[in-house]
Amino acid sequence: MADTTARPRTGAAGDRTGLRNMQQLLQLRWIAVTGQLVTILVVHFGIGIGLPLGPMLAVLVALAAFNLGSQIWWRRRPRVSERALLIGLLVDVASLTAQLYLSGGITNPFVFLFVLQVALGTMLLRPSSSWIIAAATTACVLALGLLPTPVQIRMSASSGLANHYLQGLLICFLLVASLLVVFIGRIARILRDRDARLAQLRQRAAEEDHIVRMGLLASGAAHELGTPLSTLSVILGDWRHEPLIRDDVGLIREVLDMQAQVERCKSIVTRILLVAGETRGEAPEETTLAAFLDELADQWRTLHPASGFEYRRLFHGDRRIVADTGLQQMVWNVLDNALEVSPGSILFEADCRDGSLVIDVCDDGPGFAPAVLESLGAPYNSTKGRPGGGLGLFLSANVARSLGGRLSVTNRLPGGACVRMALPLASIAIEEMDDGR
Structure with a gap:
């Protein structure tokens, strides 16, 4: 009778994490629909416990229709809101409550599936929404204990494993344990991937901030170097016309080499300013x-x-x-x-x-x-x-x-x-x- 659907916790749910979680949850709901159908048929025809098949199958059809509609809806929507997540979980709790009421109420061993709903809600929803799920499941369990149900199941375990209640209890435990391991394991991996992407984005932002600070430092240094380099260029130009240097082949060659190196330094400064976006008249x-x-x-x-x-x-x-x-x-x-x-x-x-x-x-x-x-x-x-x-x-x-x-x-x-x-x-x-x- 298990309904195992939950929804991903996301406030900015246009990201891939929310979509991946939604795919997992829609798949789990189809598994829940199949499991409920098999359980109803086995209990009614195999074990011989008379169940109200009409109402129970009607709830099952409604749950399947809701899941099909959700699948079509979310295929065309990139955003998953917190309200939608909460509504989806409340529908799951309501369908589980209806099936339990029709099949023994509080005496049905599958009542412990409410714990699974609370666990999934705690992991995938914000604290305020998860408390609403906890309160809703508590109210449903209380109602199942107070209201008379169409079917009563004996809760005595005196006959050991031959008792149907004990068998159902063991099956419920195995089901809850398996779904928690598989489903929460998958969601945990998805959340770890999301955290890794966020860490990568934070690292990238830090690197870009580092580049900005380097650019500011480089542009400041380039401005400071501009004046002395221009002064050196003028002085070397004057030296080239001095008779003592102009007539000395060795000296004039050294002055020309120095001028070339100064021009290279000025070119480097220009490139630094260009990278920093501070040059005038130059563009891509x-x-x-x-x-x-x-x-x-x-x-x-x-x-x-x-x-x-x-x-x-x-x-x-x-x-x-x-x-x-x-x-x-x-x-x-x-x-x-x-x-x-x-x-x-x-x-x-x-x-x-x-x-x-x-x-x-x-x-x-x-x-x-x-x-x-x-x-x-x-x-x-x-x-x-x-x-x-x-x-x-x-x-x-x-x-x-x-x-x-x-x-x-x-x-x-x-x-x-x-x-x-x-x-x-x-x-x-x-x-x-x-x-x-």
Whole structure:
């Protein structure tokens, strides 16, 4: 006679947790309907206890109709309200009470199924709603004990296991224990998954807050460095025209080298301000994917002379995209890391497959330590042993995530590592074009 349906505890129930719980509960209600039908037939025709089949089957049909309607309703609704959960549980309690009243009332051993209802309500509902379920079940048990019922079952256990009441009691215990283990175990896993997702979201929020604070610090430092760099640039420009320096080949070469390094520092400061959103007159540019990648590789090769740098663009078609410095910096951070550990062998490979831009940067260095791989993308997650290490991959991973992609790392055999950045083309493309493959 068991009705085992409950509903998930959720206040913002448009999430996947509520839907998964609802699927479990609708399935359990169908199991309850089947169990009730089998129990009624066995008790009436097998054991020989006369039951009012008409009213009991009517309650069973009503419960099945309610569950079918609920299944259709929730299939089209993404939100589960607390009121709906409470109403559903009260319907379950009412149907169980009706079946128990028609089959012995308080003398029916399946009366202990009310405990299951209270346990499920306590786990899946808010405290205020679970107290309502507890009060409703208590009132129903009290009513079953006071009202006369059509059928009376002898509660004596003097004949041992041959007694029908004791047999029903054992079956009820096994049913409650099994449903608690199976159902609450499933719900507990669902809730653990939800908590894990919430923890991941909190971690992501903390990382994004960390990025904001880093951006503020970097932009402040960049502003402070702007003035002395401009001053150095002017002084070096004046020195180039001084007769003593202009006529000395060695000195003029050193001044030119210093000017180049100052200009590089100014370029770095400009990129920092651009990433922080504080540059003027610069915005994401419309270009093509092939041109963006080719220019990105050429610029990095110019600024970082590496003897073993190899660039491969595997796709032959092209498409228009919107590119900004964040996308460029994402790739440059990974290339800079590869240069530190493997200056003699760096492979930069780009391809388009399955609607995604896939960029691989591979090196022949020592690879990543297991501890770094376990916490990939966390700030300061590095084995380089210097302050600020690990921020490159952290920033690149967050740029990829902000574009709907992901960054992954694998170690190569016999040595080295590959960092893969996979971005959906829809996040950067202006329009889809045939890639010519």
